[in-house]
Amino acid sequence: MPETLNLDDFMEDARGRLVPKSIVPEIDRERDALVRETVDAARELQQKMTKFKMRAMGDVHAFVELSAEKYKARLGGNKGNITMVSFDGRLKVQISIAEHITFDERLKAAKTLIDECLTSWTDNGRDEIKMIVMDAFDVDKDGCLNVRQILGLRRFEIEDETWQRAMEAISDSIQVMGSKSYLRVYERTAADGRWEPVPLDLAAL
Template sequence: MADDVVAEAAAAHAGIVEAGGHKHLRDSKGRLIPLGMIKPQRLLEDEMVRKVFRFALDLSAQVARFKGHTFADLNSFQTLLEQHYGAKQGGEKGNVTFSTFDDTMRIEVKIADILTFGAELQVAKKLVDECLVEWGADSHEALRALVNRVFSVEKEGQINRGEIFSLLAMEVEDERWQRAMGAIRDSIHVTGTKAYLRFRMRPDPQASWSTVAIDLAAA
């Protein structure tokens, strides 16, 4: 009986559905397709994707637990320091670095603002476009390239946030440009903060730092 339960659980996890005494897979439209009607390569692909996905889900859960435990440990240590020095406890933690005694391992906590952009951004875009049209195609080429990167949108309202502060730092005397930059500044709203972890290490105190990659994109 126990073996039957285990077998049923394994089959469900593999996407196999028992119906009418036969095994099926559900297609993208929700229809049950008998295994015998599915090409062998598609069955192998389905099995491979499900196997890799199980590892991905397990790893994702493990990373989430690790992140939670790490922040808990770091916050506990900061609380101990606050108690030791008689500082007021509680409140948000700021940017801070923790290191080993020999300074070969560091944990950095970075607090970044979460930004959103209001309707003023579209007004700024119109003013910027007016400036670029009047200046002509051959003038301010570097500035024009930066503007194109900032407002390189795939759908309305999106901007390249990484470049927008470079745009604000540009010195242009045109009065409309100044109004556009003012509109961009007015459009920026801080809606919260997010904490990021970075792990760095080096073989000895004289060596260069290397970052321990945890996310798949940087691994």
């Protein structure tokens, strides 16, 4: 009967092969141990940060509910963006809701109508708008459209009937695919009174 392997005596390499620890250089074993220890600590910290975020957001929403009850107001659905500032005005907690927006096929109709406008406009005074419109429909390196720039086209007060139909098509094409809540904390600096974020991103520390 073949002897059972003791996996503690082996290390798995990048190709999935079991290599006896006895032939793995000591520096490689020490590096492996350091990497695993650091990643384990990072995972533990990630779990703590997730619990902190959920607790903090829960506390803020609970306070908003309590505040509303004092005015006999009932809150329902998405509570939206919330900002709370400490009594001394030096600390701030902010919850913001960011929606993930995309466009359906009606955006192509909007682009066609806009192209008609660009072709028909000969007034030099609209050259700047032409450039903004063309930039709005440029895609990034991942092939994605810039949602903010496209939605920003609707701010132009242009009476052209074709343009108006194009803006209507943009509005109708908007699809909200979901939303994400962000928790941010700030501290006001004593020097110039600006709000500085308290970094919770390891790369920002």
